[in-house]
Amino acid sequence: MKNIQRVGMLTSGGDAPGMNAAIRAIVLALDSSVEVIGYKHGYNGLINSESIRLTQSDVDNIIHLGGTIIKSARCKEMRTSAGIKQAVSTLIKDKVDALVVIGGDGSFNGLLAIQEHWAGQVIGLPGTIDNDLDGTDNTIGFSSAINTAIQAVDKIRDTADAFDRVFIIELMGRHSGHIAFHVGLASGAEAILSFENTDTEHPEQVIDSLAKQVKQYQNSCNNSFLICVAENLWPGGVTQLRDQLNRYDFIDASACILGHIQRGGAPSANDRILATKLGVAAVEALKGGMSGFMIGERYAKPILVPLLDAIKHTKMVPDHLIQAHKNIKAINPTKIDNL
Ligand SMILES: Nc1ncnc2c1ncn2[C@@H]1O[C@H](COP(=O)(O)OP(=O)(O)OP(=O)(O)O)[C@@H](O)[C@H]1O
Ligand SMILES: O=P(O)(O)OC[C@H]1O[C@](O)(CO)[C@@H](O)[C@@H]1O
Secondary structure: OOOOOEEEEEEOOOOOOOHHHHHHHHHHHOOOOOEEEEEOOOHHHHHOOOEEEOOHHHHOOOOOOOOOOOOOOOOHHHHOHHHHHHHHHHHHHOOOOEEEEEEOHHHHHHHHHHHHHOOOEEEEEEEOOOOOOOOOOOOEOHHHHHHHHHHHHHHHHHHHHHHOOEEEEEEOOOOOOHHHHHHHHHOOOOEEEOOOOOOOOOHHHHHHHHHHHHHHHHHHOOOOEEEEEEOOOOOOHHHHHHHHHOOOOOOOEEEEEOHHHHHOOOOOHHHHHHHHHHHHHHHHHHHOOOOOEEEEEEOOEEEEEEHHHHOOOOOOOOHHHHHHHHHHOOOOHHHOOOO
């Protein structure tokens, strides 16, 4: 059993609902004799030596809070060798034995850079709404983000329905389609455009196919038509897509970028439970002397994933979800006559 006396912790990258629940779980799972230092504003806190002591009573009642009590940030300096050295020197000065970083793939790159220059233990917890880390079925924040987005999309559905309108909704995800696809499925969107199922090399064909689907929809039921689109997918964004669709005289499309509301709010039950499970498992891993791992979740159980494997960017929207949506909603454009 490793004798750990001081643990450093930080949250980095886009904040995610459930980060506080993870902080809480780690602090409460550690022996009360272990000192926990929370570095503030992501890696900036390490570089600028800005930290707070986190006691068990500090974190006892934060499981339900969105955001992160130790703040997050994107820290440019951490991408330089001077920044990394400065971060390491703070860890040495503070006599930290282990560092836990809650964040996404970028944050894990920072952790790997620290590991190269520091003898302490490093552990990552997957904290990002994007669900784009390999080796884990879910990331902390994903479930909350899709729940929040679904509520918003349901409201858009009401007004879209009233006007029989086409609505194009952009979901977050940076370069991954997990949020867009899950929200599209759960809100019954008529079309979902994600990296896995959309040929953006040939935008005109996609537009033509969408227009045909809308036409067919109008002919058969004359209702609203929702299109969920992954952020950074469509050349020119969703407003451009709207303009392209509005060239068809039978289409009256609006666009809505859901944006940062997807990152806010209280964490869902799933995220609170996931964060707690993974936080406790992180402490077990530290006590067992492990280093260089992300604590992920597979089939509802915590697992250790080498940090390098977690950041490979190979986790795509599963094919069975794409097929499920096709089977339920999509109208095969080849069966529709040219407009
Ligand atoms: N290659 C790298 N080397 C060192 N540090 C890095 C590197 N990449 C990212 N970081 C650090 O991690 C921070 C967070 O990274 P990034 O902005 O990519 O978010 P993330 O952790 O991927 O989370 P999310 O995708 O949810 O926003 C960066 O601002 C930077 O401080
Ligand atoms: O808040 P920022 O820095 O604009 O970052 C937005 C990005 O962060 C995320 O919310 C989380 O990675 C992405 O989905 C989005 O692209």
